[in-house]
Amino acid sequence: MNSFQNIVKMLILISIIFLFNTQIRSQAAFDSLKIKLPKHYFKTVIVLDSYRKADQKFADTANLLAKKLNSYAIKQFNASFYTPIYTETYEVKEKGITKSTHLLLTGNFMLLEPIFSGISQHSLIKIGMGVRWIYNSGKKGVWFVDASPFVTKDVTYESKGYFRLASTFVYSHNVSESFNWRVGATKSFLWGNKNYWPFIGLRFGKLDKVNFSIQFPRSINLNVPVGPKLSFSMYTRPQGGMFNFSNNDSLYRIGNESTFSYTRYELNTGFRADVRVSNNFNFYVSTGISSRNNVTFYSEKANKEKPRLPYRNYFFSKTMGPALFVNLGLVFKFGKTRSFYHEKNMYDVMDLNNSIDVGDNTGNTGNPQIPITPKSKKDINLGSIQDLIDYNDF
């Protein structure tokens, strides 16, 4: 019995040495060609997004501030990017799985112009740079952590800037390619003020096919890819933020405040078309109804001086009726990446990164990197043979 065990041990050892030897030879042969493979799965992506909401009159004329402000519209431009800075893959031989870690640098610049026709025009900016870490366990789970610090400032008039931090932590579980759940927590300003929310997500359907996704508190989406070039979606998502607003129009009359807080949120329900023009560029066009338009003003400093009051005791708060909105975006993608066809966890990694938008926004780049299988072979021509040689040993 002992000699049998020894033979088995010897065989295992030989096979390990053989396997190791094959790997070394393979790596050496590959290295001798001095070929550099792409390191990352993520491309560097730059998004330019423009948003406009129609003008609405304040109905409450009894309110002096509402009367002064007169009407409210939104004009917003947002430029954001993410770029991979570190990617590591680990092969767990005994389990036959491949784990990966991704670290991305993110950045965001937003120019928000709330248009109150009764007062002078204010331009508010939000600038931030953050990091996100995504870990693919190689089995069912993907972990996501995002930290997005940013500064907001009213740049039209002299005002002080405010530093804030939005952050999200999510565990995403791929039960199958067609069903995923997510749970986590988020500190976000999307619903106006600083809020700590649980993050709860559910997705039914594959990411490269028709799917329905609820990602509370960020979005509800029905995505319908028509082909590799075009995809439609219907969605509901909040949009908003917390900014500081210069008091040059003397909207706040108590005390001598140069700046007060302005918060806004709205619920956008709309239809969107994403067009993948090329590997390096896509764009989206979206329109719909903006409802629950909420705008508030409050002085955090004055409220802090009154300990019995919550810091967000508003001196002005109005929620307006529905209005039309238009949203356009350009998505530029750079760099070569590793392939991840049919890797459900990597698709989820991509989706997490896109559905939780950079800089505590809800733009969503529309998963431009997830490959969608073409329905026909009719476009394949002689030029494609060259490619076939890349993949197949003719």
Place this chain on the structure above:
Amino acid sequence: MKHFYKIVILVYLFFYSGYSVAQNPKDKVAELRVAFISKKIELTASESEKFWPVYNEYNDKIRAVKKNLRQSYKKGVDNLTDKEAEDLYQLDLKTKQAEMAIHEQYSGKIKDIIGAKKIVKLHVAEEEFKLEIIKNIKDKSD
């Protein structure tokens, strides 16, 4: 906002004008290929989880070595010096060795994941896909 619309239209026209070039045929073939293979070899969920990362890595490496060789030949062979011809010949040999070594290494890994029966199916599916594409191109040119 007006400027933004102008930018949208300009960028769209710029990219659309080169659409046929920009639409990467490599990606299209690769996507069709993996869809074809996944249908043919019928992986279980657990096999699929392990198989695709390895298979994608294998394809990336094979693609990279082939591309490297092809680019060297693109410079032309008619006016090569003896030294350049020798270098190209050596590169050709090294490429074939590397392909063989990569194939050997990854075949072993893939066999451990999906077993011998399915790896045979995989090779058959790869060949069938080649034939199907060639047939498709031939039908179009007739």
